Amino acid sequence: MPRTAIWTSISNTLTRDIAEGRYGPGDKLPTEAALSARFGVNRHTVRRALAAMAQDGLVHARRGAGVFVAQKPTEYPIGRRVRFHQNLAAAGRSPAKEVLMCETRAADARETEALVLAPAAQVHVYEGLSLADDMPVAVFRSVFPAERFPGLLTDLMDTKSVTAALKRHGINDYTRASTRLTAKQATATQALHLRIAEGAPILRSVGINIDETGTPIEYGHTWFAGDRVTLTLQDS
Amino acid sequence: MPRTAIWTSISNTLTRDIAEGRYGPGDKLPTEAALSARFGVNRHTVRRALAAMAQDGLVHARRGAGVFVAQKPTEYPIGRRVRFHQNLAAAGRSPAKEVLMCETRAADARETEALVLAPAAQVHVYEGLSLADDMPVAVFRSVFPAERFPGLLTDLMDTKSVTAALKRHGINDYTRASTRLTAKQATATQALHLRIAEGAPILRSVGINIDETGTPIEYGHTWFAGDRVTLTLQDS
DNA sequence: AATAAATATACAACTAGACAAATATTAGCC
DNA sequence: GGCTAATATTTGTCTAGTTGTATATTTATT
Numbered sequence: 218m219p220r221t222a223i224w225t226s227i228s229n230t231l232t233r234d235i236a237e238g239r240y241g242p243g244d245k246l247p248t249e250a251a252l253s254a255r256f257g258v259n260r261h262t263v264r265r266a267l268a269a270m271a272q273d274g275l276v277h278a279r280r281g282a283g284v285f286v287a288q289k290p291t292e293y294p295i296g297r298r299v300r301f302h303q304n305l306a307a308a309g310r311s312p313a314k315e316v317l318m319c320e321t322r323a324a325d326a327r328e329t330e331a332l333v334l335a336p337a338a339q340v341h342v343y344e345g346l347s348l349a350d351d352m353p354v355a356v357f358r359s360v361f362p363a364e365r366f367p368g369l370l371t372d373l374m375d376t377k378s379v380t381a382a383l384k385r386h387g388i389n390d391y392t393r394a395s396t397r398l399t400a401k402q403a404t405a406t407q408a409l410h411l412r413i414a415e416g417a418p419i420l421r422s423v424g425i426n427i428d429e430t431g432t433p434i435e436y437g438h439t440w441f442a443g444d445r446v447t448l449t450l451q452d453s
Numbered sequence: 454m455p456r457t458a459i460w461t462s463i464s465n466t467l468t469r470d471i472a473e474g475r476y477g478p479g480d481k482l483p484t485e486a487a488l489s490a491r492f493g494v495n496r497h498t499v500r501r502a503l504a505a506m507a508q509d510g511l512v513h514a515r516r517g518a519g520v521f522v523a524q525k526p527t528e529y530p531i532g533r534r535v536r537f538h539q540n541l542a543a544a545g546r547s548p549a550k551e552v553l554m555c556e557t558r559a560a561d562a563r564e565t566e567a568l569v570l571a572p573a574a575q576v577h578v579y580e581g582l583s584l585a586d587d588m589p590v591a592v593f594r595s596v597f598p599a600e601r602f603p604g605l606l607t608d609l610m611d612t613k614s615v616t617a618a619l620k621r622h623g624i625n626d627y628t629r630a631s632t633r634l635t636a637k638q639a640t641a642t643q644a645l646h647l648r649i650a651e652g653a654p655i656l657r658s659v660g661i662n663i664d665e666t667g668t669p670i671e672y673g674h675t676w677f678a679g680d681r682v683t684l685t686l687q688d689s
Numbered sequence: 690a691a692t693a694a695a696t697a698t699a700c701a702a703c704t705a706g707a708c709a710a711a712t713a714t715t716a717g718c719c
Numbered sequence: 720g721g722c723t724a725a726t727a728t729t730t731g732t733c734t735a736g737t738t739g740t741a742t743a744t745t746t747a748t749t
Contacts, residue, residue: 222694248737259696264738280738281495281703318491320483325473344491400636400654400679405462406492415456418636418654418679443636443654458702484729495704500730516730517712 227256227266232275235286245283246276277412313348314377317356317410319370321363328360331425331436339363341370343379346410347439353411354445360436379435388428391435396424400443411442418443463492463502468511471522481519482512550613553592553646554580555606557599564596567661567672575599577606579615582646583675589647590681596672615671624664627671632660636679647678654679 231252234240246252249267253260267284270276278284324332324340332340340360347355359379361369365386372382383391401419408415419440426435441448467488470476482488485503489496503520506512514520560568560576568576576596583591595615597605601622608618619627637655644651655676662671677684 224694250737261697262695265695278738279704281705281736283704283737317493318483318487320487322475322480323477325470325475327473395685398634398656398684399682400656400677402654404466405457405459406466406494409459410493416652418638420634420636420656441636446635448634449631460702486729497705498703501702514730515712516710517728519712519729 223256223258224262224265224269227252227258227263228269230256231266232270235275240286242286244286246286248283315346315348316343316374316377317346318342318344319374321370324360328436332360332362332433334362341366341373343370343373352445353442355439355441356407356410357437357439359438361434365434383434388434391426391428394425394427394431394433396422398422398448401440403440403442407440411440413442413444420446420448422448459492459494460498460501460505463488463494463499464505466492467502468506471511476522478522478524480522482522484519549584549587551582551584552579552610552613553582554578555610557606560596564672568596568598568669570598577602577609579606579609588681589678591675591677592643592646593673593675597670601670619670624670627662627664630661630663630667630669632658634658634684637676639676639678643676647676647681649678649680656682656684658684 231246240246246267247255249260249263252263256263267276267278271278271284275287276284277287319342321339321341324334324338328334328340329336329338334340339362341363343359343361345357346353347357363369366383369382369386372385373379376382376385399421401421402416403411403413403419405415407419408417411419420443422437422439422441424437424439425433426437428434467476467482476482482503483491485496485499488499492499503512503514507514510523512520512522556578557575558578560570560574564570564576565572565574570576575598577599579595579597581593582589583593599605602619605618605622608621609615612618612621635657637657638652639647639649639655641651643655644653656679658673658675658677660673660675661669662673664670
């Protein structure tokens with residue numbers, strides 16, 4: 218009978234520490250160096266223990282920063298793979314949101330075409346992260362014509378809702394005119410934000426929203442983590 | 454093989470932003486602090502990306518003022534556009550088709566549930582390859598209840614059309630009841646059929662078609678090569 | 690002998706924080 | 720308006736600490 222490996226027992230000890238609340242969700246664990254001193258082993262042995270825990274979604278390492286307890290340790294050890302079903306209409310509009318960037322700048326060629334803008338027109342850009350239960354689900358970028366919606370960005374920061382912000386500018390209803398979907402591989406930065414591996418599957422949605430008169434008011438991109446999201450379409 | 458460094462990816466993203474006209478010559482980029490927030494990294498990582506771009510003469514920094522796009526506009530190769538656009542309603546219904554497999558067998562658990570079958574019921578399975586301009590675009594699998602459509606497989610081979618084959622069995626019209634979309638990585642066999650690399654992004658569509666009475670008649674999977682296809686949704 | 694586990698060492702990549710230097714903005718004043 | 724001084728912003732530099740990766744070596748088990 219093979220004796221239990223050292224890294225296994227280290228992993229078990231740390232897992233128990235987390236389960237007993239000694240390290241809460243979001244807390245930073247001691248550094249690998251500190252842990253290897255505590256357990257009297259080499260740093261790589263600790264790393265292997267942490268790697269196993271990361272595989273189970275219990276902890277999450279950030280290079281240069283540290284190893285952190287995952288946000289939902291309660292789901293450990295089984296059933297941690299939550300499947301999110303999200304309506305396409307709610308793309309980029311889930312309640313939990315984190316703003317990554319806000320700016321007003323000149324539109325590029327594609328944006329000009331999508332929003333039917335004059336050359337060199339300005340656009341508001343609103344970029345952020347959608348989360349569900351503290352787990353990042355998607356990165357989104359919304360582009361609005363700046364001329365039509367002056368000061369929209371402050372409303373967006375204020376309300377944290379595209380629908381509410383547009384309502385302040387007289388848009389009571391808007392509909393999605395077109396949606397394009399394709400599969401991509403995660404870039405390094407997307408992977409960073411979504412906490413997935415680089416090259417992992419990404420579901421990209423590109424859509425245009427129009428007001429009642431048919432004028433485009435939003436050009437939106439959403440990059441979903443393929444592992445965490447299934448889009449369900451309601452066919453009329 | 455080392456994965457791409459984060460600063461490289463940031464540099465690429467900003468370079469593309471400039472190339473596409475989001476930041477024009479002479480424009481001031483967002484501050485390093487703002488960029489580090491946008492990309493979710495430390496300021497130094499952004500600085501390394503900007504340093505690389507400055508090395509290429511794309512931007513230049515002025516202490517206390519900001520980072521500015523160089524005056525001479527750099528020509529940037531536009532990424533090759535997606536080759537094929539496909540309507541989701543016609544997913545897996547392209548005229549050019551290659552049959553990979555045809556068989557009648559017992560339904561598995563998921564098929565039984567999707568088609569609302571009795572336990573141990575038989576199903577027809579029709580597996581193939583969709584092509585456009587001699588380029589494989591998607592792999593599909595259609596599952597039909599065998600009891601309701603005896604001899605359907607020969608009709609399928611005959612007509613090479615799901616719609617025509619079903620018409621021979623009295624189905625004049627059918628509609629899509631549900632569609633689920635997600636991103637996956639190509640398996641080895643899928644990669645072989647689609648002539649893409651193993652692990653390349655795949656757009657998977659799972660749908661159920663029903664007849665006029667609401668009875669499920671087809672349970673279909675389609676795996677699109679993410680590089681070659683963009684699905685377009687028509688929103689009514 | 691072969692294999693896996695653990696150690697040892699070195700370097701790369703990224704984070705963290707602090708402070709200096711240059712610039713931009715604002716307020717007060719003439 | 721135009722000038723100056725104070726304040727805030729922004730980039731430049733430095734030191735230190737932490738995780739990621741690669742290579743080689745030793746030790747224990749089969």
